[in-house]
Amino acid sequence: MITHRASRRARPQLVKSVPIIPVAPDPFGALRPRATLMRPRRHQQLSFTSGVAETVYIVRGGLLVVQATPPGKHRQLLALLYPGDIFRAAFIPPLPAAALSAVAACELWRLPATTFEAMLADESDLGRHLSCQLADQHARAIMHAAIIGGLSGEERVASFLIELAVRIGTPCANGTSFDMPLSRADIADYLALNPDTLSRIMSRLKGRGLLLQMGHNRAVVQDWDAMRAQSPVADALIALHGKANARRVVG
């Protein structure tokens, strides 16, 4: 019976070293001494209590997702969190079964909200960076709503591939290649599609030569122009995610 919706429990597994590319100068550097380092594994869930004693997480490496499950519905992935992103319970609505989940081995800093806010008052650079960062995350949330609400299945998938390619991809021989940290079911939940439909769309893209799969968790966008043509919001995505990538590559 359980075929697609398999269990998502964390399985013990070797913690690979996560390469943290230094961003010079690190806008969160000042937080380092007050923060606790965490290294959740793939598929590990981080609980958080909405309300008092709130916790702030800062993503330092890897990839996390914000997920929720409305009663009687199935899981949705509501946001992807990349290195540099900030998370706290107040950022997401009080949905049941809301959680933060690592989709790749990752590294993050955890600190009490009160400590975080106290430091904001002191360090004005931190505050400036925070408002940029939050504006960016908010813009991405709005973008996601625009994609989910406005585009067809094929366009959503293309948009997602562009996002990943721009954000975590590296140029290679014939296109842009990147790790695919999400399973088909994860991607489907992120794009508000169903895994079967998603699979069909991916096959179509492979058939047309836009996409190539290398092994089970690496993908190559082969025909970049065609892929861009496939998504009405390609330019906005590149603008939103390109800056972070530039910083990552240059830094």
Next chain:
Amino acid sequence: MITHRASRRARPQLVKSVPIIPVAPDPFGALRPRATLMRPRRHQQLSFTSGVAETVYIVRGGLLVVQATPPGKHRQLLALLYPGDIFRAAFIPPLPAAALSAVAACELWRLPATTFEAMLADESDLGRHLSCQLADQHARAIMHAAIIGGLSGEERVASFLIELAVRIGTPCANGTSFDMPLSRADIADYLALNPDTLSRIMSRLKGRGLLLQMGHNRAVVQDWDAMRAQSPVADALIALHGKANARRVVG
């Protein structure tokens, strides 16, 4: 040919006085002397330049929407802005034809982003309030994505009605009544539905006695329990929007 998608130009019209219920103490009070008061009319669009010389808007009364139109697609409403909300270009993705549009006569404060940030550094209360406010707006954006992506048409409409009833509604004889500032086409664009389908759903709700229309722009949610049962995210919506309403009524 143009039937549903009629022109949305601002038509000259009397500026009705917008009742601003005082929030004591006003967390944005300190900004008053540096801000410019604006009173856009219904359907008036506020342009903004993404990039340099950015502007911050603070909603004081009325209702605005953030809209965008991906190339080749039709208009989407991506967010509703209520009194107390903050808007700046960096909060939304660089989509073409992105704009801020008043759906009701409203009142807002405008000030340069640099001024705003300078004041943040001085007034620590302002900073504290800002981070709460932005967290709330971000949570609403995520919520909207969850609704658009996860719920059926009927559930989306029920969720929308609950949001409005909780946010701008007042208890009355037989239920909760509220002004409906959005046209059918607006609501459809907000819920990622099409106006015909939306109309059918509304008729069904009226038929079942959950909803009552009084005139063309006033609605009454008659059977609150049934309406809540219709939306899987009713509780989260009430939690998100209820607080603001309590403040409005009590203040």
Next chain:
DNA sequence: CGAGGTCTTGACGCAGATCAAAGTCAGTGG
């Protein structure tokens, strides 16, 4: 090699989009 997962692919049905036409309402002028 077999077992348990994940992914693909086909057949089919339905929710919602699209098209078209008629109904409602506010304002305007005869």
Next chain:
DNA sequence: CCACTGACTTTGATCTGCGTCAAGACCTCG
């Protein structure tokens, strides 16, 4: 007061993209 106009809404008929179900392929690990 009523007919006219133009914007908006409702409703019916039809179409289609995507969801659902089921069978099989494939990949990983014991």
